[in-house]
Amino acid sequence: MSVSLQTESGVQRSTVQAVLSAAPVRIVVLLLCFLWSLPTIGLLISSIRPATDINSTGWWTLFGGGQPFNFTLQNYEAVLSAEGMANAFLNSLLVTIPSVVIPITVAAFAAYAFAWMEFPGRDFFFAGVVMLMGVPLHMALIPIMRIYTSIDLNGTFLGIWLAHTGFGLPLAIYLLYGYISTIPKEIMESAHIDGASPFTAFTQLVLPLSVPVIASFAIFQFLWVWNDLLVALVFLGTDNPDAFIVTSKLKELVGSKGQNWEVLTAGAFITMIVPLFIFFALQRYFVRGMMAGSVKG
Amino acid sequence: MRKLLAFVLVLTMVLTLAPAAAQEDLSGTKVTIFGAYTEPAEHDSFIAGLEILEAETGIDIEYQGASDFEVLITARIEGGDPPDIAGFPQPGLMKRFADAAVDLRDVFDMAYLQQQYNQSWIDMATMPDGKIIGVWNRAIVKSxxxxxxxxxxxxxxxxxxxxxxxxxxxxxxxxxxxxxxxxxxxxxxxxxxxxxxxxxxxxxxxxxxxxxxxxxxxxxxxxxxxxxxxxxxxxxxxxxxxxxxxxxxxxxxxxxxxxxxxxxxxxxxxxxxxxxxxxxxxxxxxxxxxxxxxxxxxxxxxxxxxxxxxxxxxxxxLTGGDVYSMYNDRPEVRKVMEWLTTAQSLEPAIKAGTFMSAHQDVDLDWYDEANRGIAEILLNATSVRFxxxxxxxxxxxxxxxxxxxxxxxxxxxxxxxxxxxxxxxxxx
Amino acid sequence: MSAEPKKSWGDVSLADILQRITLRLVVSLIVPVITFVAMWQSFIFMRDSEASKVVIAVVALVVGVGGVWILYLVTNNLVEQTPVSFRDALRPYVFVGPALVVLVIYLVYPAVNTIVLSFQDARSENFVGFSNYTYIFTEPDMLIVLRNNILWIITVVGFTVGLGLIIAVLVDRIGRWESAAKSLIFVPMAISAVGASVIWGFMYAAKPANKPQIGLLNAINVTLGNDPILYMNDKAINNFALIAIMIWLLTGYCMVVISAAVKGVPTELLEAGRIDGANEFRVFFNIIIPVIRSTLITVATTVFIMVLKVFDIVYVMTNGRRDTEVVANRMFNEFFKFGHYGRGSALAVLLLIVLLPIIYSNVRDLRERRKG
Structure with a gap:
């Protein structure tokens, strides 16, 4: 009974609805948003202060409290002017985009099969997928490193795409399965009657219907890969500074003991820009009633 | 002074490594070193020391430092893709990978090592079976x-x-x-x-x-x-x-x-x-x-x-320091390892005031006054322990x-x- | 893809059929081979090329993104060439096959490897039976570790799924501000673990009572006349202080997934409920919850697993000091820092065993859904 739904459906507002959709809901949402943003606001304000100030007074001095507030962009300068930072951004994109698209593709096919095809071992494989979500990433590093060494895949982009694909795949299959399996049976059967092959049904029907869940998984996978440091360091190699991604570059700037932690204040925001852009870009796919609409259609 | 020292160094090199590496042309070869220096002050001054050797020999030395050193070195060595040389801040960690390391007794003359290092440094890089797996480079004085x-x-x-x-x-x-x-x-x-x-x-x-x-x-x-x-x-x-x-x-x-x-x-x-x-x-x-x-x-x-x-x-x-282990035995890797056993490899870092040297052949004149005092504390110590x-x-x-x-x-x-x-x- | 007209097999001779099949097989084998060679060549190009970064990037994206699709297309066509009976049996494996291959290499093989290591000694040289398991269960700290993991799971799953659900339903009603509100809740997801530790450093930092505080929580504490609290050292609250970070990070995840499901609740159902005079709470409990039930199970399962494996936050903030140890952090330290591969692996296996009930309930849910 959101406002937009009301106008769409033309149902008249009852008093209960009017009360609930008005002030109290907005206040609760506003309060939660404020609470959730508070730590980030602290970081944002800290990022425009000199390190000595960050260490001696609270960030809220911006809003008064007697002390003068010194504004500086030096933390941002330190990150943006670092040698090789542009290259690192390019590398991060290069690592991330295929590492998001490949698992989604592979998982969508698999999830479709799990949901709508009969084949021996289906439950067994599905149980396996759930179980594999629990394998700690750290335990996979060395065995995969051994494989990569033997086929000379260490330090290549292909190697890291496949690694991220492997690590992200169980969750991708699981999430996509959860959604694809709820597609009403009638839709799938009507496609079959229309003579569509399973491949066509998949590309023409299932994929378009699954856009919301694909969009949400894409966001998560993008975030994890974008913010990953360990997998990149292990599989992209430590010998090749040309292959540094943003996170490894930042870690380098901060220093081995974290001495220059203040660059992280600015660094966190700079690295956040791309994933947040992706979030905004994909948000329009979380639309209401896709499934319902297609039933009618 | 520096020239004299360089001369002495070259002489020792020739004497110790004459049969193996003296005449070999190593230009165009590549050696990778993986270590834990990431912040610019440490990283850059250490690299400056490696660049002297690069200029002399034509070896391309690639140093990479990472703050997750323990994890990455474990993954690389156990995964079968070790760097040519690894620089450990903790000898305990180095010893875990002793099996993969080259026995440095086959690389260096014992007399040469004893000339470059106080015996206690050598002992700390020696395994119970006598295998020597590391040479020291930077030293830290903690007391x-x-x-x-x-x-x-x-x-x-x-x-x-x-x-x-x-x-x-x-x-x-x-x-x-x-x-x-x-x-x-x-x-x-x-x-x-x-x-x-x-x-x-x-x-x-x-x-x-x-x-x-x-x-x-x-x-x-x-x-x-x-x-x-x-x-x-x-x-x-x-x-x-x-x-x-x-x-x-x-x-x-x-x-x-x-x-x-x-x-x-x-x-x-x-x-x-x-x-x-x-x-x-x-x-x-x-x-x-x-x-x-x-x-x-x-x-x-x-x-x-x-x-x-x-x-x-x-x-x-009480001291600390960084110790270098060798995992691939090639002439150019030996050359770089040998370079690390000399104080000259740290000369730029010492002069920049960032590092102390673990070597015997260090020239106290390289230190600024403050670090020289620390070096003297080390030299005057009645005992040294790591x-x-x-x-x-x-x-x-x-x-x-x-x-x-x-x-x-x-x-x-x-x-x-x-x-x-x-x-x-x-x-x- | 399968647009070619389907011919009946009845009116042609056996030789004809064989010939046709052979021909088709040859053609459909050549295509994959060409595809593979093309991909391999571009891979070599990407690995060794001196070309400009941007060129390599474009090739990489085309190959990385397009190559996978081509592979599916090609294999699907390959299967379409086979007789009908084969086709139906083979097709599911075209769809799940690549996923299974990737999973076997990247996760099954490491998992099996881990299980083997867990029965071996520190350096994986000798088999030692169950002694690693005996160790992790008799170690005095282990009770605290298990207690912490249970605490993490209950609180994080409860709060993130609960809050995610409430927020998803609430923001659905605030019209044009929905997108902005969701974004604000989501922002923490975009922050790396290290970034999060800096952020929460500004929340939890403590300075002596007579000095200006730089941590928000202690600034409030001191203003209220209390002593500053060492959030990471005080054993009564440090676990909750860490858990709060995880809740802050993961609520956005739950909100996004649940929100997608809430939007999937058929409009007709909601309208029907409201016309019947149900108030909003009844609409919520009687219509929305049942419809999105399977999504809630999905979200709870994934959060459960993420929390079970929680590592980053603990590692960065306390590394398990002061009774904040969790299984995954201990596993990491045993393996990479203490060099005891056997114990590290045994702890990893423990994580997998804990998952068994979750897996069971998921498969049961899968079967029910298929029936219904």
Whole structure:
């Protein structure tokens, strides 16, 4: 009974609805948003202060409290002017985009099969997928490193795409399965009657219907890969500074003991820009009633 | 002077490596070194030393540092793709990969190594079966107490020569209305190491070297000096005499637990605290904020030797350092390893004031006045021992020993802490 | 893809059929081979080329993104060439096959490897039976570790799924501000673990009571006349202080997934409920919850697993000091820092065993859904 739904459906507002959709809901949402943003606001304000100030007074001095507030962009300068930072951004994109698209593709096919095809071992494989979500990433590093060494895949982009694909795949299959399996049976059967092959049904029907869940998984996978440091360091190699991604570059700037932690204040925001852009870009796919609409259609 | 030294060096090289590498043309070859230097000050000055060799030989040396060094070196070595050379900040970690390392007895003449290093450095890189797996490069001196002459000298305080004088000085500073000590320990997942350095330095000053060695690297399990022994317990208590005294520590115990270790010098420069026990690297943490920082009796900061406690144990020095292991045996890798055994590889870093050298052939003139004084402390030491927590098994040295220190500062029962640390000592 | 007219097999000779099949097989084998060679060549190009970064990037994206699709297309066509009976049996494996291959290499093989290591000693040289398991279960700290993991799971799953659900339903009603509100809740997801530790450093930092506080929580504490609290050292609250970070990070995840499901609740159902006079709470409990039930199970399962494996936050903030140890952090330290591969692996296996009930309930849910 959101406002937009009301106008769409033309149902008249009852008093209960009017009360609930008005002030109290907005206040609760506003309060939660404020609470959730508070730590980030602290970081944002800290990022425009000199390190000595960050260490001696609270960030809220911006809003008064007697002390003068010194504004500086030096933390941002330190990150943006670092040698090789542009290259690192390019590398991060290069690592991330295929590492998001490949698992989604592979998982969508698999999830479709799990949901709508009969084949021996289906439950067994599905149980396996759930179980594999629990394998700690750290335990996979060395065995995969051994494989990569033997086929000379260490330090290549292909190697890291496949690694991220492997690590992200169980969750991708699981999430996509959860959604694809709820597609009403009638839709799938009507496609079959229309003579569509399973491949066509998949590309023409299932994929378009699954856009919301694909969009949400894409966001998560993008975030994890974008913010990953360990997998990149292990599989992209430590010998090749040309292959540094943003996170490894930042870690380098901060220093081995974290001495220059203040660059992280600015660094966190700079690295956040791309994933947040992706979030905004994909948000329009979380639309209401896709499934319902297609039933009618 | 430098030319003469270079000449001597070249001569030694020719003498020691004549059959293997002298005439070989290594230009165009590539050697990878993986280590733990990431921040520009350390990284760049170390690279500068490697560039001298690159210019001389044409070898392309690629140094990469990573802060997740332990994880990455484990993955690379166990995954079958080791770097040519790895630089370990902890010899304990290096020894875990001894099987993969090249036996350096096949690379260097024993006489050459003994000429380049004090025997104790060589011993620390030798496995029980005699295999030598590492050569030392950078050294760190930990037995220092830092102070700001501006406040310290103005008050007319004397440099303490014994533990009792140190405590008397602390009381005096308190009586004068100031705070003597600052020992911030917060270091993320490594919090506690500041305290282990205290305990190790005190151990060297209150018991025999044999006991220290049995406490850190016992030859056999039954030789081990347990943490619950009176010797070790006393060292903890002596540390507690300073760090658990609310009047002694700037901001009290709370700051010891919550303030970041790399801000140690800031409180000294501000006059908030008068003394801080930290290694020779401490000024490096300040350079970002205080680029013009000077060290020395007239400078912004100065240091004195962490004083002896029990007279009979002399003036021991606690050290740290970086040790390099070799995993691929090629002529150019040997060449780079050999370069690392010379002080010349560190000359730019020494002159930049960032590193100390572990080598015997170091020219004291390279050091600035402040670091020369530290180098002299090292040379005048009656005994030298390595940071114990870096030598102990990882489960203790980077595990329960660190967390035990944090528990102790939090006021937990010492006996229980010591028993817990002993229980974590590997029995295999 | 399968647009070609389907011919009946009845009116041609056996030789004809064989010939046709052979021909088709040859053609459909050549295509994959060409595809593979093309991909391999571009891979070599990407690895060794001196070309400009941007060119390599474009090739990489085309190959990385397009190559996978081509592979599916090609294999699907390959299967379409086979007789009908084969086709139906083979097709599911075309769809799940690549996923299974990737999973076997990247996760099954490491998992099996881990299980083997867990029965070996520190350096994986000798088999030692169950002694690693005996160790992890008899170690005095282990009770605390297990207690912490249970605490993490209950609180994080409860709060993130609960809050995510409430927020998803609430923001659905605030019209044009929905997108902005969701974004604000989501922002923490975009922050790396290290970034999060800096942020929460500004929340939890403590300075002596007589000095200005730089941590927000202690600033409030001191203003209220209390002593500053060492959030990471005080054993009564440090676990909750860490858990709060995880809740802050993961609520955005739950909100996004649940929100997608809430939007999938058929409009007709909601309208029907409201016309019947149900109030909003009844609409919520009687219509929305049942419809999105399977999504809630999905979200709870994934959060459960993420929390079970929680590592980053603990590692960065306390590394398990002061009774904040969790299984995954201990596993990491045993393996990479203490060099005891056996114990590290045994702890990893423990994580997998804990998952068994979750897996069981998921498969049961799968079967029910298929029936219904």
């Amino acid at each position: 220092l107490v830092w102070y700001a002459p501006e406040y310290f000298d103005a008050a007319g305080y004397p440099i303490p020569e014994t533990w009792d004088e140190l405590i008397a000085l602390s009381d005096q500073i308190v009586a004068d209305g100031h705070t003597p000590w600052y020992a911030p320990m917060e270091s993320g997942n490594a919090t506690g190491w500041v305290g282990t350095d205290w305990i190790e330095d005190i151990m060297l000053r209150t018991t025999t070297l044999e006991n220290y060695d049995n406490w850190t690297v016992p030859v056999a399990l039954e030789d081990r000096l347990p943490f619950t022994s009176p010797e070790v317990k006393r060292a903890w208590e002596l540390m507690g005499q300073v760090l658990l005294n609310e009047d002694y520590v700037y901001g009290g115990i709370l700051t010891t637990l919550s303030d970041r270790f790399f801000d140690t010098g800031v409180a000294l420069l501000n006059g908030d605290a008068y003394l801080a026990k930290q290694g020779s690297y401490m000024p490096g943490w300040l350079l970002e904020e205080y680029p013009d920082l000077t060290i020395g009796p007239e400078g912004d900061l100065n240091y004195f030797f962490f004083p002896p406690i029990d007279e009979e144990y002399g003036k021991p020095v 940071d114990g927590s870096d030598l102990q098994p990882g489960a203790v040295g980077t595990g329960t020993f660190w967390s035990g220190v944090v528990d102790y500062i939090n006021g937990e029962d010492l006996d229980a802490i010591l028993e817990k640390i002993d229980a974590s000592w590997p029995t295999e």
